Amino acid sequence: MTNPSSRSTVLSTSLTVFAPAKINLVLRILDRRPDGYHNLWSLMQIVQLEDELSISLSDKHSSITLQCDDSSLKTDPSNLVYRAAAAVLEHSGRVIGLDLVLAKRIPMGAGLGGGSSDAAATIIGLNQLLNLGWSREKMARVGQALGSDVPFFLFAPSAIVEGRGEKVAPVRIKGSRWVVLVNPGFPVETKWAYQQLSISRTGVRPLSDVHITLGKASALSWESVLQAAENDFEASVFKAHPTLHRVKQKLLAEGAEAALLSGSGATVFGVFRDETAARQAQSSFQTEPHLKVYAVSTTSDF
Known part of the structure; x- marks a missing residue:
């Protein structure tokens, strides 16, 4: 680090x-x-x-x-x-x-x-x-x-x-995982995503106890991180772009421990325990050539 x-x-x-x-x-x-x-x-x-x-x-x-x-x-x-x-x-x-x-x-x-x-x-x-x-x-x-x-x-x-x-x-996340990134080939503008979020929600949810606990730790396990995974942009972005929700569900069906929108999109990612599982999930998108799909590692040292 x-x-x-x-x-x-x-x-x-x-x-x-x-x-x-x-x-x-x-x-x-x-x-x-x-x-x-x-x-x-x-x-x-x-x-x-x-x-x-x-x-x-x-x-x-x-x-x-x-x-x-x-x-x-x-x-x-x-x-x-x-x-x-x-x-x-x-x-x-x-x-x-x-x-x-x-x-x-x-x-x-x-x-x-x-x-x-x-x-x-x-x-x-x-x-x-x-x-x-x-x-x-x-x-x-x-x-x-x-x-x-x-x-x-x-x-x-x-x-x-x-x-x-x-x-x-x-913060250190102990160990590593493999991640499958699925990009649909179109962007989601950050400004638009914030506007949609403001329109769709009635108030601001406070930070959960789970996230507060994560924030106090100097080292985390992948299990604890993935149990807490969420993205506030998902509901409004998925409503406008249903294909992204479909990608998330497919990643979960392929065995992802968690799947999530990254940032305001448009990439959706799935987290897998090892390279073999990630490569298998990556190959499941071969029939959809309009998607850009990557299988990559989350090594802790660059």
């Missing part, structure tokens, strides 16, 4: 960082804050589906360039990787040229935190490449301005996340 979630390989003037996806094993949406955002309580875990980011120092220019193998992703200054690189240079006072190349593997708009993980990986990579010596707390403060999920990836692999996402308490 001593290292941020992204792993890397480094040369003297270049570095490659791997940015993992995340799942929400618990996601409770609580009261609305004065700033308009909602307080949340989530138990988050990274999984071994990773984007790959190459960072190179350039002596040919003093700007930031970004390339991506997914043409649907903008590579202009609005991109989270670009913004993260610019933020690191601003906070460190460095004026240098950077060439960034992003290989996308995590589906976009999927509830898997791909953009936030890419931003965190950029901060981690530049901290290492430029020998900045920033602590995880310092990197998280820079990342918080970029997106609510970014700080988590600096304290992963597992953590309780509260507030807007800025309060991150690392």
Whole structure:
């Protein structure tokens, strides 16, 4: 738990960082804050589906360039990787040229935190490449301005996340599991999901005693985590997208210990005891080629 979630390989003037996806094993949406955002309580875990980011120092220019193998992703200054690189240079006072190349593997708009993980990986990579010596707390403060999920990836692999996402308490989940991720190929907009949640519910359920107990522990068992698994977005998102509810039921029928929507969607995941069970469940979706299905591990060390 001593290292941020992204792993890397480094040369003297270049570095490659791997940015993992995340799942929400618990996601409770609580009261609305004065700033308009909602307080949340989530138990988050990274999984071994990773984007790959190459960072190179350039002596040919003093700007930031970004390339991506997914043409649907903008590579202009609005991109989270670009913004993260610019933020690191601003906070460190460095004026240098950077060439960034992003290989996308995590589906976009999927509830898997791909953009936030890419931003965190950029901060981690530049901290290492430029020998900045920033602590995880310092990197998280820079990342918080970029997106609510970014700080988590600096304290992963597992953590309780509260507030807007800025309060991150690392926790150890003993052992590992395999996870089958099923993405339907369409996104669910987070803003829309929050709007639907506000319309559909009559009040805010307080945090349960089970979740409060989880939040006080420094180490958890998978059994205790999966018994507490829930996602407040499921009812409204499943109502609008019945296919996602069908995917959840199929994962459970295939032997998942738990199945859940991740984030606000649209990915649904099932947790399995071992790789064999996960691969078997993955193969059950072969007749549905419009779905993107991954079987990945939740190893505790990246």
